[in-house]
Amino acid sequence: MSGRRGRRPGRSDTRSDILSAARDAFAEHGYDRATVRDIATRAGVDAAMVHHWFGTKERLFQAAVDVPFDPQELLLDGAPDDVARLGEHVVRTLLRAWDSPRGRVALALLRSATSSERAARMLREFVLARVVRPTVARSEPDPHRAAWRGALMASQLAGLVVVRYVLRVEPLAGAPAETVVGAVGPTIQGYLTGPLPGAVDEDARSAGNVEISTERHVAP
Amino acid sequence: MSGRRGRRPGRSDTRSDILSAARDAFAEHGYDRATVRDIATRAGVDAAMVHHWFGTKERLFQAAVDVPFDPQELLLDGAPDDVARLGEHVVRTLLRAWDSPRGRVALALLRSATSSERAARMLREFVLARVVRPTVARSEPDPHRAAWRGALMASQLAGLVVVRYVLRVEPLAGAPAETVVGAVGPTIQGYLTGPLPGAVDEDARSAGNVEISTERHVAP
Numbered sequence: 166m167s168g169r170r171g172r173r174p175g176r177s178d179t180r181s182d183i184l185s186a187a188r189d190a191f192a193e194h195g196y197d198r199a200t201v202r203d204i205a206t207r208a209g210v211d212a213a214m215v216h217h218w219f220g221t222k223e224r225l226f227q228a229a230v231d232v233p234f235d236p237q238e239l240l241l242d243g244a245p246d247d248v249a250r251l252g253e254h255v256v257r258t259l260l261r262a263w264d265s266p267r268g269r270v271a272l273a274l275l276r277s278a279t280s281s282e283r284a285a286r287m288l289r290e291f292v293l294a295r296v297v298r299p300t301v302a303r304s305e306p307d308p309h310r311a312a313w314r315g316a317l318m319a320s321q322l323a324g325l326v327v328v329r330y331v332l333r334v335e336p337l338a339g340a341p342a343e344t345v346v347g348a349v350g351p352t353i354q355g356y357l358t359g360p361l362p363g364a365v366d367e368d369a370r371s372a373g374n375v376e377i378s379t380e381r382h383v384a385p
Numbered sequence: 386m387s388g389r390r391g392r393r394p395g396r397s398d399t400r401s402d403i404l405s406a407a408r409d410a411f412a413e414h415g416y417d418r419a420t421v422r423d424i425a426t427r428a429g430v431d432a433a434m435v436h437h438w439f440g441t442k443e444r445l446f447q448a449a450v451d452v453p454f455d456p457q458e459l460l461l462d463g464a465p466d467d468v469a470r471l472g473e474h475v476v477r478t479l480l481r482a483w484d485s486p487r488g489r490v491a492l493a494l495l496r497s498a499t500s501s502e503r504a505a506r507m508l509r510e511f512v513l514a515r516v517v518r519p520t521v522a523r524s525e526p527d528p529h530r531a532a533w534r535g536a537l538m539a540s541q542l543a544g545l546v547v548v549r550y551v552l553r554v555e556p557l558a559g560a561p562a563e564t565v566v567g568a569v570g571p572t573i574q575g576y577l578t579g580p581l582p583g584a585v586d587e588d589a590r591s592a593g594n595v596e597i598s599t600e601r602h603v604a605p
Contacts, residue, residue: 285551285552289552289554293554309556312556315554316548316556316557317569319548319552320541320545320547320548320554320569321540321544321572323543323547323548324539324540324542324543324544325540327540327544328539332506332508332509332543333509334513334536334540336529336588337533337536340588341584343584344582344585344587344588347583347584348533348581348582348584348585349537352541362567364561364563364564364567364568365564365568368560368564
């Protein structure tokens, strides 16, 4: 009730115009390459207006995809200095978020992401930029190997979410969080700091060949 | 054209009635507990009619969920006698199916499974019964540990599919299949034959307590 008092008519249209433009921009360019300036232009407003309504690009993204929490904040909160314990910390943090009431909101977001191509791309860009890359950066300096470690970690985490929360496969669905941390933590640890197969480095060399690289990365 | 000649009007309604009843039964009871007799009753036909149209329960399920191939057949085709190489075989088989044109049909099925609760339950039951359990049975005799190994394997395989084919995260999306086999195969192998954390066996003991077990396995 009192929240409506300060708003003039038309303002909430501006806000929803900005959100709509942001969804387009994030889906088209990804989280990293989308700019507040471009989003403002699409929405037909000044960039200052975007900052006024949403503060940072991160907050704008969270509003655009309706993320109920900042995953990076959760991830780095209490992260161990010891890189050898990073794997179990990542799994524990993921489960804490998904086991909470906020997990239900995240589940709805995930469902929309798998049924819509645009939502899938937004989710991917956000998770990569705000969860995967900052985590991998703690242990892997080489960019090519970091990309591999990030994608592999994402595959195990995504699958854990799907099997525990979407498909509800037992005993993973009903097990206490710490049991799951003990079972999946070592896999994440291995992807973050363990050996990668030789073919991954071969792949880095062939990625230097622009033709192969382009052909490979074009979506069907 | 010639396929229509032998059909009398009304028969194709029977077929679609059976498929509809099968979808209900599989979603409600799961693949293992659903019976052809029950499906026939739901469809208002004789069980012999179901066998006439679809042969086995497996074929009926495949028709009901429109699965374009039998995953178990793919999985066991060329499976190594050496259990130590089972992990990479599972990943290689999964990628061969998804990288083929049939993968596009499977992708559509997966999308419907994450957006619909009923489709999700059907998919889960099918994958568990026809892919996960037969694979795990090759290396793990203990039922409780087999359930854990199966769920963990399913989590990595599901996540690989999501990240490579749905979200298309690079470099996993564009990498050659054998590079992915080298990177993910050891994880699957670990889940199939490696050590499980002690908490998994603790979990088995507490599952003997019916009250805890019931509470844990009830869906919200």
